[in-house]
Amino acid sequence: DSGVTQTPKHLITATGQRVTLRCSPRSGDLSVYWYQQSLDQGLQFLIHYYNGEERAKGNILERFSAQQFPDLHSELNLSSLELGDSALYFCASSVGTGGAGNEQFFGPGTRLTVL
């Protein structure tokens, strides 16, 4: 158990819908990262938040957005869902933003299926 929690574990929805994925980082971690794992794209970085502020964006679609709240939990919002959005979405957390010893610990992931 990494200490990072994600809910829900599984999500099945239809095209065009909107969903919210939730992540709680490890106690004391200020950084939250979102990654998408799909069969065709592999593991890709989506977005990074540090202490409530967006720090970096990766290959995140405009239909996707995220935020980190004052209690440091984060939510990833996916809208106008398409079949290709079906993937495993991971949240990871770390103490800081870079440098030595700043390992990222991953949550169990949310499996999203878009029908």
Added chain:
Amino acid sequence: AQTVTQSQPEMSVQEAETVTLSCTYDTSESDYYLFWYKQPPSRQMILVIRQEAYKQQNATENRFSVNFQKAAKSFSLKISDSQLGDAAMYFCAHRRSNDYKLSFGAGTTVTVRA
């Protein structure tokens, strides 16, 4: 952009034997971090081992060790005395020194034969 390449989609090893997974990466920087993550059937991503580029000594964690060749930009993982619980997909990952995101390879599926 950092590119991480794992050229072996699948590897098979007999229980108690040794298997080596290959990883190469492309970077123009001298300071960075390399990682191996394990993803068992549960899909949980588990950090196996990490290597700082400025360290010449290869990292070791119990039965897991790496061969870090900085000039060749190579970072292989050796699993010794393989156990059934080692069966998983293994991902090589790179992170720049003062950066945040991990760049992952495509992964290598390891099967352990009893």
